[in-house]
Amino acid sequence: xxxxxxxxxxxxxxxxxxxxxxxxxxxxxxxxxxxxxxxxxxxxxxxxxxxxxxxxxxxxxxxxxxxxxxxxxxxxxxxxxxxxxxxxxxxxxxxxxxxxxxxxxxxxxxxxxxxxxxxxxxxxxxxxxxxxxxxxxxxxxxxxxxxxxxxxxxxxxxxxxxxxxxxxxxxxxxxxxxxxxxxxxxxxxxxxxxxxxxxxxxxxxxxxxxxxxxxxxxxxxxxxxxxxxxxxxxxxxxxxxxxxxxxxxxxxxxxxxxxxxxxxxxxxxxxxxxxxxxxxxxxxxxxxxxxxxxxxxxxxxxxxxxxxxxxxxxxxxxxxxxxxxxxxxxxxxxxxxxxxxxxxxxxxxx
Amino acid sequence: xxxxxxxxxxxxxxxxxxxxxxxxxxxxxxxxxxxxxxxxxxxxxxxxxxxxxxxxxxxxxxxxxxxxxxxxxxxxxxxxxxxxxxxxxxxxxxxxxxxxxxxxxxxxxxxxxxxxxxxxxxxxxxxxxxxxxxxxxxxxxxxxxxxxxxxxxxxxxxxxxxxxxxxxxxxxxxxxxxxxxxxxxxxxxxxxxxxxxxxxxxxxxxxxxxxxxxxxxxxxxxxxxxxxxxxxxxxxxxxxxxxxxxxxxxxxxxxxxxxxxxxxxxxxxxxxxxxxxxxxxxxxxxxxxxxxxxxxxxxxxxxxxxxxxxxxxxxxxxxxxxxxxxxxxxxxxxxxxxxxxxxxxxxxxx
Numbered sequence: 001x002x003x004x005x006x007x008x009x010x011x012x013x014x015x016x017x018x019x020x021x022x023x024x025x026x027x028x029x030x031x032x033x034x035x036x037x038x039x040x041x042x043x044x045x046x047x048x049x050x051x052x053x054x055x056x057x058x059x060x061x062x063x064x065x066x067x068x069x070x071x072x073x074x075x076x077x078x079x080x081x082x083x084x085x086x087x088x089x090x091x092x093x094x095x096x097x098x099x100x101x102x103x104x105x106x107x108x109x110x111x112x113x114x115x116x117x118x119x120x121x122x123x124x125x126x127x128x129x130x131x132x133x134x135x136x137x138x139x140x141x142x143x144x145x146x147x148x149x150x151x152x153x154x155x156x157x158x159x160x161x162x163x164x165x166x167x168x169x170x171x172x173x174x175x176x177x178x179x180x181x182x183x184x185x186x187x188x189x190x191x192x193x194x195x196x197x198x199x200x201x202x203x204x205x206x207x208x209x210x211x212x213x214x215x216x217x218x219x220x221x222x223x224x225x226x227x228x229x230x231x232x233x234x235x236x237x238x239x240x241x242x243x244x245x246x247x248x249x250x251x252x253x254x255x256x257x258x259x260x261x262x263x264x265x266x267x268x269x270x271x272x273x274x275x276x277x278x279x280x281x282x283x284x285x286x287x288x289x290x291x292x293x294x295x296x297x298x299x300x301x302x303x304x305x306x307x308x309x310x311x312x313x314x315x316x317x318x319x320x321x322x323x324x325x326x327x328x329x330x331x332x333x334x335x336x337x338x339x340x341x342x343x344x345x346x347x348x349x350x
Numbered sequence: 351x352x353x354x355x356x357x358x359x360x361x362x363x364x365x366x367x368x369x370x371x372x373x374x375x376x377x378x379x380x381x382x383x384x385x386x387x388x389x390x391x392x393x394x395x396x397x398x399x400x401x402x403x404x405x406x407x408x409x410x411x412x413x414x415x416x417x418x419x420x421x422x423x424x425x426x427x428x429x430x431x432x433x434x435x436x437x438x439x440x441x442x443x444x445x446x447x448x449x450x451x452x453x454x455x456x457x458x459x460x461x462x463x464x465x466x467x468x469x470x471x472x473x474x475x476x477x478x479x480x481x482x483x484x485x486x487x488x489x490x491x492x493x494x495x496x497x498x499x500x501x502x503x504x505x506x507x508x509x510x511x512x513x514x515x516x517x518x519x520x521x522x523x524x525x526x527x528x529x530x531x532x533x534x535x536x537x538x539x540x541x542x543x544x545x546x547x548x549x550x551x552x553x554x555x556x557x558x559x560x561x562x563x564x565x566x567x568x569x570x571x572x573x574x575x576x577x578x579x580x581x582x583x584x585x586x587x588x589x590x591x592x593x594x595x596x597x598x599x600x601x602x603x604x605x606x607x608x609x610x611x612x613x614x615x616x617x618x619x620x621x622x623x624x625x626x627x628x629x630x631x632x633x634x635x636x637x638x639x640x641x642x643x644x645x646x647x648x649x650x651x652x653x654x655x656x657x658x659x660x661x662x663x664x665x666x667x668x669x670x671x672x673x674x675x676x677x678x679x680x681x682x683x684x685x686x687x688x689x690x691x692x693x694x695x696x697x698x699x700x
């Protein structure tokens with residue numbers, strides 16, 4: 001019996017056991033998991049705009065190929081949109097009045113605040129199934145630009161401390177509607193994982209006068225965890241992956257927010273999303289996954305996307321300890337993804 | 351539209367949005383989840399002891415009602431056990447040679463160690479379905495005593511820093527075998543969540559010369575999040591519950607480890623487990639759940655059990671931020687559980 005390896009994340013105090021032997025354990029309790037599309041009318045499909053709140057942003061294609069940015073009014077919902085953002089009907093965070101900054105109340109142990117902020121849906125395409133793993137690159141460029149527009153708006157609200165962008169793919173990864181969409185949450189606190197990354201990268205910056213993520217990118221480019229690289233982006237399986245086949249996508253140029261993405265970088269990011277999520281899809285027959293953006297307005301931070309394939313379950317050990325067991329070494333995951341992405345290139349539509 | 355509430359954990363820097371409105375959102379992607387028992391022979395049932403490694407501990411009932419502690423040899427597997435512990439066939443952690451203390455190696459960002467430790471299974475009953483929510487209290491007393499025995503053994507190994515006890519109930523909560531069992535992991539690092547609790551409770555102890563958990567127990571005893579209380583234990587829904595219907599079980603007497611449990615407390619703990627897990631079971635028709643023990647050999651720490659019903663999914667937001675959205679306010683969860691536990695009392699067998 002070989003001894004497993006225990007690895008610590010690059011910068012935060014999070015540990016994972018890399019335990020490939022556990023892959024072989026038998027499963028006696030079987031859960032059949034057929035996913036079926038329900039009989040609800042899809043509220044995100046064109047023609048059903050009245051089923052959602054008025055759009056805070058729609059992109060409409062001009063005849064000359066440029067994009068017009070519009071927003072709905074209560075009376076008038078735009079049609080013919082190619083990307084559409086609107087408040088989530090069941091929001092976790094809701095806007096505050098301008099000028100209101102939520103304070104912390106309660107004593108030592110009972111701290112609370114109002115959940116002021118925004119919770120929006122970004123419908124990624126009028127085509128129900130145009131998820132990033134199969135989408136046209138031209139469509140993903142619109143998605144990224146719309147994300148930039150919304151993040152730019154949210155970050156100027158005085159009650160917003162952090163903006164989270166995430167997507168859930170597949171019912172077992174928490175998607176409640178199957179039409180291709182992301183969610184954006186703007187909130188009054190900086191969440192735990194990002195706070196920890198910020199503290200560690202700030203310390204590194206002060207000690208070394210450089211970005212720790214730039215340094216990590218430099219190392220991973222040369223190594224066995226590299227999955228893909230183009231002019232502007234790099235994809236690799238992180239050293240202490242807590243999920244099987246987890247990968248991270250970084251811009252190679254140092255930048256703290258997606259807001260600074262240049263036109264060529266937007267296209268390069270769109271290609272990278274399509275290729276990496278398409279490769280994951282091809283490798284495992286469209287598996288469920290979650291992804292989240294990490295970004296923060298700090299010179300020492302480096303924005304990136306983390307993709308978590310939902311191929312295993314976080315159970316009692318993970319939930320009670322904040323420590324993880326991963327049965328697929330990231331080096332092995334990277335090899336399979338690297339090979340799959342090489343063939344995926346030929347399947348990309350622009 | 352009401353504004354949701356944002357709450358911070360009692361002591362660690364973890365936030366949750368209490369968002370009851372989100373309960374009402376429609377689910378279009380439907381996942382049917384029939385759970386069926388597979389056709390594997392159950393390796394944990396009596397008679398199949400040869401399918402597992404030799405037991406590190408078995409309890410055998412003497413004719414006078416006392417318990418005999420034995421261990422298997424490679425040649426001889428005990429039969430007629432009432433509780434049985436053995437190494438997990440697919441361990442995350444494996445024993446090191448005595449004297450070997452795993453060092454940290456790697457540079458700044460590539461820290462690793464060997465996963466030295468133990469990973470054991472504790473079969474809670476010879477009866478396949480005698481889970482704690484339905485078990486006889488007398489059986490649960492054996493389970494708790496066996497946990498004490500094993501924890502006591504693991505904590506004296508010099509390569510062990512922390513011992514985690516957890517259980518997974520139901521396939522969607524990560525149980526791979528349905529026979530009633532817990533797992534014990536002894537490991538060379540203190541995991542993230544417990545490290546954070548230790549740091550916070552140490553600080554409180556130094557500043558106030560008291561235990562922060564004792565203080566919390568005192569407050570929750572009087573409040574609307576109280577679920578159950580007996581002479582020695584208390585059950586309540588925590589202030590910043592990150593899971594719907596989450597509850598925590600604390601011994602009322604200050605103690606850092608389960609090792610100090612007295613005979614009367616063991617019985618009281620067995621009743622509390624049976625009642626609270628049985629109440630959860632009755633309330634939701636045997637839902638999946640995970641539970642984990644938190645304990646540490648530090649005078650300022652107070653051991654407890656955290657129970658996480660698996661009624662919702664941690665998705666992109668939770669995984670990427672370490673922040674949570676809970677659609678059931680803990681006060682509401684406590685009320686329903688409190689009422690259910692009151693009727694559950696009559697169903698307990700001893």
